Amino acid sequence: MNNTKLGNPAVVGLAGFGLTTLLLQFHNLGWIGLGPVLAMGFIFGGLAQLVAGFLEQKTGNNFGFAAFSSYGAFWIGLGLIWLFNHLGIYESSHTDVGFFLLGWTLLTFIFWIGTFFIHRAMFITFTTLLLGFIFLDLGHFGWPVMNQVAAVVLIVCAFSAWYMMGAIILNDLAKRTILPVGQALIKTK
Numbered sequence: 001m002n003n004t005k006l007g008n009p010a011v012v013g014l015a016g017f018g019l020t021t022l023l024l025q026f027h028n029l030g031w032i033g034l035g036p037v038l039a040m041g042f043i044f045g046g047l048a049q050l051v052a053g054f055l056e057q058k059t060g061n062n063f064g065f066a067a068f069s070s071y072g073a074f075w076i077g078l079g080l081i082w083l084f085n086h087l088g089i090y091e092s093s094h095t096d097v098g099f100f101l102l103g104w105t106l107l108t109f110i111f112w113i114g115t116f117f118i119h120r121a122m123f124i125t126f127t128t129l130l131l132g133f134i135f136l137d138l139g140h141f142g143w144p145v146m147n148q149v150a151a152v153v154l155i156v157c158a159f160s161a162w163y164m165m166g167a168i169i170l171n172d173l174a175k176r177t178i179l180p181v182g183q184a185l186i187k188t189k
Contacts, residue, residue: 020045098140120182
C-alpha cells in the first residue's frame with residue numbers, strides 16, 4: 001500500500017482564484033490596465049484552476065472539483081470575451097457581459113449553499129463572491145456605480161481565498177492550527 005502524502009490541489013486553485021480576482025478589481029478601480037488581468041486570467045485563473053479542479057476530482061472532493069473547474073472556465077471565457085472584443089472577432093456588449101455575469105451569479109448561488117456544509121472561511125469567501133457578482137450584475141444593468149462597490153467586495157473575496165490557501169499550507173506545515181477556518185454552519189452526521 002502506498003502511503004505517499006499528496007499535495008492538496010486546493011492551494012493552487014485558491015491562489016489562482018485569489019490573484020486573478022484581485023487583479024480584476026484593481027482594473028475595475030482603474031489602477032491597472034487589462035493586460036495583466038488577461039494574462040493571469042488565462043494562465044493562473046483559468047488553466048491552474050482547471051488543473052486544480054481536475055485534481056480535486058481525484059481526491060473525491062465534488063465541491064472542489066466543480067468550483068475550481070467552473071471558475072477556471074469562467075476566467076478562460078471572460079478572457080476570450082475581452083480578446084474577441086479587442087480583435088473585433090465578436091463584439092460583446094455591456095449587456096451581453098451582464099447576462100454572462102448573471103449566469104455566473106446563479107451558479108455561484110448554488111455553490112454558496114454548499115458552503116454551509118464546509119466551514120466558515122469558505123462561507124465568507126463565497127458570500128463575498130456572490131455579493132460581488134450581484135453588484136456586478138447591477139452595474140451592468142443600469143447602476144454603473146455598483147461596479148465600484150463590487151470591486152471592494154471582491155477584493156475582500158480575493159483575500160478570503162488567500163486566507164484559506166494560507167490555512168491549508170501553514171496548518172499542514174505546523175502540524176497544528178495556525179489559521180482557523182471555523183466550523184460548518186450546518187453540521188452533518
